[in-house]
Amino acid sequence: MEAQETTVPRKRHASLATAIYINYAILSMAQIIISQYSSRFQAMWSTDLHGISTVISMMGIGRIITILFAGDFSDRFGRKPVLIVGMIANAVFLTGLMFSSSMLMAAIFSLFLGFANSFDDAAAYPALSEAFPAKSASMNSLVKAAMSLAQFVLPFIVAVIPNASVTLGILAVVVVIDLVMIIMSRFAPQDTVPESPAEKAEEKVIAQENDGKANKPKMKVDGIGLISLGFTISFTFYVYTQYIPNFGTSVLGLSDVAAKSLMSWYAIFSLISVFVTTILVTKIKPIILVILYPLIALAFLVLMIVFPSPMMARVTSAVVGFFAAGGVWQLGLAVLTQYFPQKKGKVTGYYSFAAALTYFVGPFISSFIISTTAASVLQVFWIDAFVTLVGVAI
Structure with missing residues (x-):
């Protein structure tokens, strides 16, 4: 039954x-x-x-x-x-x-x-x-x-x-x-789904861990920091996806088709990361991955900018897809809602709003810099690397 x-x-x-x-x-x-x-x-x-x-x-x-x-x-x-x-x-x-x-x-x-x-x-x-x-x-x-x-x-x-x-x-x-x-x-009823015993136990553990004032997350510090990550993480992969074809044609001298294929490397490794990260998160604390993933993406972004080559661009596309776009943004949100379980809806809205800013700020800033010259495209990617560095620092 x-x-x-x-x-x-x-x-x-x-x-x-x-x-x-x-x-x-x-x-x-x-x-x-x-x-x-x-x-x-x-x-x-x-x-x-x-x-x-x-x-x-x-x-x-x-x-x-x-x-x-x-x-x-x-x-x-x-x-x-x-x-x-x-x-x-x-x-x-x-x-x-x-x-x-x-x-x-x-x-x-x-x-x-x-x-x-x-x-x-x-x-x-x-x-x-x-x-x-x-x-x-x-x-x-x-x-x-x-x-x-x-x-x-x-x-x-x-x-x-x-x-x-x-x-x-x-x-x-x-x-x-x-x-x-x-x-x-057919859509399911919109009734509130009761918490499972596992979810209740998890919230109890989080509450116990946060009992001490010294360890209790503070919105002015931890909250603002994690919400800022909603912006920096999104900025890394969104700017990359919008301008990697330009990097291929202007910096590397690739054909139009070859430059656009760099997005395929990004996308397939982003897909792989979804499943790998789902397994890793059961064995490693999400906050560790939130720190480690952008750091790896940053290292390869800098390598691609300093040592541009078709092979380096393919590898970096795969790395950025895996470590910047394959679920780390969702991990940041999971940490944020765990830190502030009584304000899940509110902090999720703030986190999503910070990410939404990326979709405007990234292309808007780039519009003042980007042209067909290799130097201008490299400048855009340096900005991407800098914002990623800020995220790692946060």
């Missing part, structure tokens, strides 16, 4: 989980599609790399505008309506970008990808947790796996389909089909 009770919910919500993973796969492609088709969009919008960076930064503005209230909407109006809004925003971005004839139009439509990101996160993660309460962590980690796999595939799609409008059209159609799947999917 017990086996039946656990199997039925899985079958009921299998289509929901599938639709969410497809949605995030398309969302992850949308996040890097401008950089992958950079030269094509420059011609379409009569702009240069400065303009491309400005358009990319608008995604961050859209996310910042919506991230603080998207979660409240999800709790108040339900997961399905909010997820539908997010997917419609993504479809608007993809179709709008396809028909944009100027940088201004593209920048306006880029706001919608930021909206999509916020509303999707606010609805999809809770929906998965409610549909699969016994396996919420593993189901949520598969979101990252879907995103990494999609970003691995995109450079190959770009190589086969050089016309950005065709790719955007295909992705928009997939989003619409996926939207129909979401509408038809």
